[in-house]
Amino acid sequence: MLLSTSISRAASLCIEKRLPFAVYMMPGSDHAIFLAGDESTQCNSDVDRGFFISEFNTSGRRIVIAPQYTAEQIIENADTIAQRDGVVVKPVDRSTPRDEYDNALNTVVNGLKLRGGKTVISRVICGDAYDIDWLSVAEKYFTCFPSTFRYLYYTAATGAWIGASPELLLECDNAGNLSTMSLAGTRMKSSNAAWDDKNREEHDYVTRYIVDKLSSLGINATVGCAENVGYGAIEHLCHRITARYAGNPFIVADTLSPTPALAGTPLDKALNDITLNERHPRRCYGGYVGMTDSRGTHIFVNLRCVHFDESRYCIYAGGGITAKSESATEWDETSAKSQVLLNAINQSLS
Numbered sequence: 238m239l240l241s242t243s244i245s246r247a248a249s250l251c252i253e254k255r256l257p258f259a260v261y262m263m264p265g266s267d268h269a270i271f272l273a274g275d276e277s278t279q280c281n282s283d284v285d286r287g288f289f290i291s292e293f294n295t296s297g298r299r300i301v302i303a304p305q306y307t308a309e310q311i312i313e314n315a316d317t318i319a320q321r322d323g324v325v326v327k328p329v330d331r332s333t334p335r336d337e338y339d340n341a342l343n344t345v346v347n348g349l350k351l352r353g354g355k356t357v358i359s360r361v362i363c364g365d366a367y368d369i370d371w372l373s374v375a376e377k378y379f380t381c382f383p384s385t386f387r388y389l390y391y392t393a394a395t396g397a398w399i400g401a402s403p404e405l406l407l408e409c410d411n412a413g414n415l416s417t418m419s420l421a422g423t424r425m426k427s428s429n430a431a432w433d434d435k436n437r438e439e440h441d442y443v444t445r446y447i448v449d450k451l452s453s454l455g456i457n458a459t460v461g462c463a464e465n466v467g468y469g470a471i472e473h474l475c476h477r478i479t480a481r482y483a484g485n486p487f488i489v490a491d492t493l494s495p496t497p498a499l500a501g502t503p504l505d506k507a508l509n510d511i512t513l514n515e516r517h518p519r520r521c522y523g524g525y526v527g528m529t530d531s532r533g534t535h536i537f538v539n540l541r542c543v544h545f546d547e548s549r550y551c552i553y554a555g556g557g558i559t560a561k562s563e564s565a566t567e568w569d570e571t572s573a574k575s576q577v578l579l580n581a582i583n584q585s586l587s
């Protein structure tokens with residue numbers, strides 16, 4: 238079991254009592270870390286200990302869970318932890334219908350044919366889930382993606398979310414090394430075939446954007462070699478980007494996010510496409526999650542994720558659209574991105 242009995246028990250208690258908490262696993266690690274405590278909202282660049290969440294396109298606003306309690310402390314004090322109340326953020330309750338997605342795609346593609354650039358359009362897959370054991374969903378999902386950043390959290394501001402992100406937004410270590418990546422372009426896992434023009438084009442927008450944004454902060458970046466990064470049955474085109482930087486990581490993270498891997502370029506036009514064509518709020522999807530530990534600050538894009546409560550769930554999945562996109566291919570891509578998570582939920586329901 239990836240999640241120990243005490244972490245699973247403590248996380249379930251926190252969900253039940255609505256006490257803010259997070260469980261996370263670093264890429265490649267089989268060690269889960271638990272923390273619980275009060276949540277606060279930050280709008281500046283303070284680097285706090287604890288787990289932070291920034292919703293999509295919220296200009297650097299972060300919800301921070303303080304590391305006040307361990308899993309053992311939660312379990313020991315289970316009887317005395319007061320039930321917290323307040324408004325719970327309900328998951329979206331309507332899946333994006335196919336015709337609505339197709340219409341959105343066609344509208345955006347027609348716009349991109351005239352102006353160029355890229356927009357990321359997402360859809361949601363929602364369902365009922367009464368009495369489901371979300372810790373067992375997390376366990377199944379996390380087991381499938383050991384090389385991702387895996388997380389489960391609840392705050393009053395966001396509700397409860399589970400995700401497995403293959404996408405590093407920013408890592409700044411204590412020795413002054415900065416790492417990020419451009420991860421965009423998706424296909425079924427294949428041998429070493431060349432990537433097609435559509436995927437290469439949408440990928441290059443991301444790489445260029447990141448390098449330019451870093452440069453605007455006076456950071457001179459180095460772009461590594463092209464890699465294919467697997468995610469279940471699919472793979473993404475990836476370039477790792479590194480630099481030297483000893484300043485505040487949040488200045489960089491909030492300058493980069495949302496990158497054209499989750500929004501598009503030019504950013505203002507892409508955000509306008511998203512507002513006009515997506516019928517659901519993105520909330521945490523496309524924002525970021527992370528934490529600062531003794532080694533540095535680690536921040537991942539919040540994607541391949543589900544928002545849930547005691548009766549429902551809502552999975553988010555999107556893809557980069559360019560003038561060359563076809564609606565059926567993009568729909569299949571979003572299905573492939575969400576399939577493992579949907580399977581984990583369906584297995585736990587039955």
Ligand SMILES: C=C(O[C@@H]1C=C(C(=O)O)C=C[C@H]1O)C(=O)O
Pocket residue numbers: 357359404420421422423473498499540541553554555556557558574
């Ligand atoms: C938008 C998502 O994924 C992003 C978009 C990708 C693409 O369009 O090829 C690939 C990886 C991610 O950067 C998602 O999973 O919802």
